[in-house]
Amino acid sequence: MSPTFAAHDETSLPLSLLDADSLSEWLESQPARVQAWVKTSGFLAGFGTSLVLPSDSGDAAGALVGLGTKAARLRTRFALASARAALPARTFHLITDLDSDALNAELLGWLLAGYQFDRYKASARELAQLICPDSTDAFRLEAIAAGETLTRDLINTPASDMGPPDLENAARALAITHGARIAVTEGDDLLKQNFPMIHAVGRAASRAPRLIDMRWGETGPKLTLVGKGVCFDTGGLNLKPGASMGLMKKDMGGAAAVLGLASMIMALGMSVQLRVLIPAVENSVSADAFRPGDILNSRKGLTVEINNTDAEGRLVLADALALADEENPDAIISMATLTGAARVAVGPDLAPYYAQSDRSARALESAAATVQDPVWRMPFWDPYEAMIEPGIADLDNAPKGGFAGSITAALFLRRFVTETPNYLHFDMYGWQPSAAPARPQGGVGQATRALLAALPDLLKS
Template identity: 50%
Template sequence: MTSTQIPHGPALLDAAAGAVPIRCVSAEGWKAVEAGLPPLQRSFAGATGFAPKAGRIAFLPGEDGGLGLVLFGLGDTNAAGHDRFLAGKLPDALPAGDYRFEPTDGFDAGEAALAWLLGSYRFERYRKPGEPRPRLVAPQGVDAVAVGRVAAAVAAGRDLVNTPANDLGPAEIEAAVRALAERFGAAVAVTVGEALEKEFPLVHAVGAASPRAPRLIDLTWGPADAPRVTLVGKGVVFDTGGLDIKPASNMLLMKKDMGGAAAALAAAEMIMGADLPVRLRLIVPSVENAIAGDAFRPGDIIRSRAGLTVEIGNTDAEGRLILADALDLADADAPDLILDFATLTGAARVALGPDLPAFFTEDEALAGAVAEAGRRVNDPVWRLPLHAPYAGQLDSKVADLNNAPGGGFAGAITAALFLRRFVRRTRAHVHFDLYGWNPSTKPGRPEGGEVQTARLAYALVAERYGRKP
């Protein structure tokens, strides 16, 4: 038995003698499958009451009395609510051992294999490893390396989000970017201290109260003459809310406020791992929004990197501040595409829930491509409007902008409009407002940190610049 080794996370087996077959059965195909079973297995399936409902499993004996076949129900594959990652349920449902999918008409074995690997993820840094888990043989015709590479990048991103803030500060985010750069021969520049205060004043202001120094991390990779793609990720390692402090219940998950940075890192890993023909730039402003005597205050006015002055209406709207400086840097050389990722607003979650990130862009063709990429790779998003009249809500009587206008309406839109003020040269700009967390376990999506939109971004870049993943 051999396996394709991936730097991080589980891998598909290249081969395994005696791997138990899994027959995936849809509601419409069950009668034909049932009729084709050997008598013993058909009787056993009937005795256990198996029906091909979504996620239903039956273990059927082989001739030697051991496990000979697993039936896995897909339900109605044409139903609107059909879960394309249903196979991600199997790693939790099967005993340890080696398995393989039997070829089935209409069954996407590549997507199922990815779902299996995503569902195999466990965050075990702080506990003893669990029991051995089932392993899957790469389905015939599926690129095991490519699938494993995507799953590994997702696992690395999930690990970052799941790591508590006491072990993940701005320096550790920098270390993760440097490790990624070393793997792929990328260059990294980091701005800290007095240079940060001068060049990225909003990033410095948000992170000034923490003993862990804020920083701007800038990775570049790929040939200089290739299409330029820039990823920007919000890296707030913990958000107390600052002097506008959050209530305790709202602070519990704030280790995930660097979920945008994790998504950007995961997307960058996929892009570099696939050697896509682009000039990639990854920019991560990383801070801790803490409380101390040198914390920035409501009412402060800070001049941004772009020259626009920002009145601080609320210190808990810090993500858009650090992204503003980062986006001005990203926009300076007018790349072909800017994608920014941020756990930015509760308003997006109220509108769309935790599973469906919002996205914003003024480019109609790009909006369609983003939505289609999300559908294609089962990394869904929903477009919200950059409704220009709402930009007036960002007005300040004493500065160019207010970072947190009052009123409570259209919070995700006004945040996106704020960011848009700092992208002036690049029309092809998409802002993702994501949650970065699975509140409960679903197939292929264990409870905990998630790098939403990372696989979408990879698919979009591959499609846009000549290679499909």
């Protein structure tokens, strides 16, 4: 269930959000017993610290949460979220002088800190609740939290329950909720409809590959989201070692992210003509698996030499991107857990991205800073184009040498988007390796909140 704010409650307790400077000012307005309690407790408004204030009867009368220093806030996001688990399971109303952007970020963090993945194990954890301030758009924040919850749930679900048919069912459920239209091309029909690389990657699995195509909205600019839906990646015949296979349920993180973003867009009723394309496959091993050395045809007409079957994500995305490009929408955005090279370069927190348009990049980075959803621009570096040209075919899916792996993957994808100048590609991680404020260990959305905030500028003609 998606986290929500509490309903208005006359018995709610005050929760004051303070930094070191505002703490001193707040203390001066308090009675001597409160000042003594705060000082004796050693509360200094450090980042994410909390203190419950007692009433005369010994019950909770309110609480304080620390914002910490400016330097601390540069290193860690979501102070209010980090304190939520330590607060008593009561309903609070917020007292703060934060500006609207900072307040929205803290309130969203509070909601996201309420996320619990309880499909397989019921959680008995009861958390503090918060009434959203009247000055804030609670509906928007809850819609964003719902989209992020969807993304996290899809990634966290193991492949036994999140194969291509299950990913299709999740998309269908979302379509029903928001009145979207959906069509699915499955199995050998992929060959008949000219999606040969999606078919080649997924044909070895017991659950048939498919292309999910969802549309919503009749007016506004055209936006197409393409998400990598590799529901499990063994590496194919270039089989991954066991240690590298452990997190491969998250290899559909790009699909989860675009569905989460689509959920936000539709719930908020944005004026866009939205299309979501998800090639959903498993990269498995069987007698029918595609092989190193094979040359595949693509929807675009380009041939691809397979030098590593573990570089399969770019293959399924390529056919979907070619389809997206045929409509020449105002923007195409692809999201994928595509390369380990991206993680080596920027770590798990940042979402590296590639943008054809400098204007779109500026809009995205401004929005990302505002909503505390960090991204980092990477280059479409043209001199590396030769690295993805093997000679025997038009393209190489896994250039030798190991250099610039994320860039060469992005350049590969760009070859399939030739009619749409406004193309952005995200090489995301989709996983929180250790718990952080508002982000428990496990699946996580990246760049979706930044994209949502940036869309009005991204889609300007």
